[in-house]
Amino acid sequence: MxxxxxxxxxxxxxxxxxxxxxxxxxxxxxxxYTPEQIAELQTKRLVLQLDLTDKQQKEIYNLKIKQAEERDKFVKEYREKRQNGTLTSDERFAYSNTRLERQLEVKKAMKNILTKEQFEKWELICQPNNDNLRRNFRNYNNPNCPYGNRTYKNKL
Incomplete structure (x- = not known):
C-alpha cells in the first residue's frame, strides 16, 4: 500500500x-526575437493569408517594424515601473489608453495599405486575438456564450 x-x-x-x-x-x-525578426514573421504570415502585392508587403513590413520597436520600448518601460512598485490607477489608465491609440493607428494604416476585401479579411483574422482577452477559455465551444462557437472561420 x-x-x-x-x-x-x-x-x-x-x-x-x-x-x-x-x-x-x-x-x-x-x-x-529582434523587432526585425518579429516584423518579418508577421509580414510573411499576412502575405500568405491575404495574398499581398510586393508594395503592400513592404509597407506592412515597415509598419510591423515600427510596431515591434514601440512594443519593446513600451514593455521595458512598463516592467521597470512595475518592478519599482505597484502602478497607480492613473498609470494603468495611461498605459491602456496609449495601447488603444496604437491599435487605432495600426488599423488606420492597414486600411490605407490593404484593399477593401483584404481589410475585411484582416479584421476577421485579428478578431480572435481581441476575443481571447475578453472571454474565458472554458466557454470557447459553448454556443450560448457570446464569444463561443466560432463561426467566423467559415467566412474565411
Whole structure:
C-alpha cells in the first residue's frame, strides 16, 4: 500500500513539473526575437493569408517594424515601473489608453495599405486575438456564450 501511495505522489509531482515547464517555454522563446525578426514573421504570415502585392508587403513590413520597436520600448518601460512598485490607477489608465491609440493607428494604416476585401479579411483574422482577452477559455465551444462557437472561420 505504501508503494502505491509513493508511486502516485511521485507521478503527480513529476507531471506537474513537466506541465509547468512546457507551458512557460513558448513565452521565453518569443523574447529572443529582434523587432526585425518579429516584423518579418508577421509580414510573411499576412502575405500568405491575404495574398499581398510586393508594395503592400513592404509597407506592412515597415509598419510591423515600427510596431515591434514601440512594443519593446513600451514593455521595458512598463516592467521597470512595475518592478519599482505597484502602478497607480492613473498609470494603468495611461498605459491602456496609449495601447488603444496604437491599435487605432495600426488599423488606420492597414486600411490605407490593404484593399477593401483584404481589410475585411484582416479584421476577421485579428478578431480572435481581441476575443481571447475578453472571454474565458472554458466557454470557447459553448454556443450560448457570446464569444463561443466560432463561426467566423467559415467566412474565411
Amino acid at each position: 505504501k508503494k502505491i501511495a509513493i508511486f502516485l505522489v511521485a507521478t503527480v509531482l513529476f507531471s506537474s513539473v513537466i506541465y509547468s515547464q512546457g507551458r512557460n517555454q513558448r513565452f521565453r522563446n518569443s523574447d529572443n
